[in-house]
Amino acid sequence: MKDCGSVRNIHIKIEYDGSGFHGWQFQPNVRTVQAVVEEVLSLVCAEEIHVHGTSRTDAGVHAYGQHATFPLNSAIPVDRIPVAANNILKDVKIVWAREEAPDFHARYDAVGKTYIYRIALDGLRVGAHVRSALYDSTDIFLRNYLLPVNYSLDIPAMQEAAKDFVGTHDFASFQAAGSQIIENTVRTISALTIGERTRMDTKGNTCKELLVTVTGDGFLYNMVRIIVGTLLEVGRGRKSSADIKKIIGAKDRTFAGPTASPCGLYLFEVYYNSEGR
């Protein structure tokens, strides 16, 4: 089937609100993005569709730029696919669809990815009332979209720490304990930036959020969440920015900080080498 000359190779970019999903990857009896996308594409293309996604995002993780490829027999015009699919989809959007060369694969041909982490700094206003801080100041309309922190953050220290992640390193310390054995845990982070930005809450008030943006050639399982969990430890003074080199050097998960909540994490974009990919 796959070698049949008439099979088209379709590449789609996908945006989704992860709040209502048990992550990307198909699992029986729960709602996953992959299952929803396959169901709708099968309907739209009038044939059974199976997609290969670039990243297996965790439950609750959002995406502005997930990518996937799938083989297609139908002659449906490629531009028609997002329009028809988006007519049905609610919390997922097919940003675009295009045809690729037969050997292109959304996952294996990806050369880099950017993730962003949005952290709500509003809890800081309330001061010492830690328990009520979290709830009084958290915007419930954004509960699935930003990670709330109810402690002060030393942002310059976090920015200093961020620098030591950049480069090519063995990131074994930043891989989820119990991950499948991966032979090569060396990855290259090309950029890791931490910046404050002003946002408007749903009531129209101005609030501050911390935006962590990390770009790399690939990420180990939970690597972004553990990096952010470690940066938050630096921000609250439980680790020093000087510790990052030691943590990386240890190649031991127990040296790094906790895995940050998936709340606030977005797969922002995936990069491909060729022009037009």
Add this chain to the structure above:
Amino acid sequence: MKDCGSVRNIHIKIEYDGSGFHGWQFQPNVRTVQAVVEEVLSLVCAEEIHVHGTSRTDAGVHAYGQHATFPLNSAIPVDRIPVAANNILKDVKIVWAREEAPDFHARYDAVGKTYIYRIALDGLRVGAHVRSALYDSTDIFLRNYLLPVNYSLDIPAMQEAAKDFVGTHDFASFQAAGSQIIENTVRTISALTIGERTRMDTKGNTCKELLVTVTGDGFLYNMVRIIVGTLLEVGRGRKSSADIKKIIGAKDRTFAGPTASPCGLYLFEVYYNSEGR
């Protein structure tokens, strides 16, 4: 029970994200805000709680300022109620709780309410491609929070039309067809304003939204949604701002515009007469 001197009368202000609810009012077998609030308060107060809400908001309608009262036997400090309840609640927040005089009732003592309607104007950018406009420009992360429109709006015409709603009128034309017979359909709208505001979408882009704010002493069933549906008809040129007086005068639902989608509607605040209420 109600006349027992030891029964306290607790007044709460409630915020909720209506996306995950079949409206405020209890119904069997579906998730409603009332049921969730009663369940959590019963747990927190260690007794069975039944609340009387001010407004029976429809499915999908949000609230920053729903109010409710309930009788309470427990001696729990009133300030403890929101803290304990918010520890459990996710898409509902008890903003505050306080004790009131025994005869105070959240619904019958309300003297006014403000609703807001948030309308996303981003679809306008895309121009003629009506179908794709709706989907390409809609921020899926805000799909439950703003009403998207995919046609141009004459905002000054809407603002002109808004003026004729203000005052004391018989709003029978703006009551849902098939509503229970209500003897008195006269209501007073004290303010109806329409303004553009700039918001940031979840990607950090600047977008425009239209904010409709309406305050009155009370509203008939679906009255706010029919007013907004009628204003949108004016905005797109299907009705003229001069039509409003005629529509009100007709006292006939068929003269008004369609009922706007609940998406984008928020119960913003409820007002009470007494100091401290």
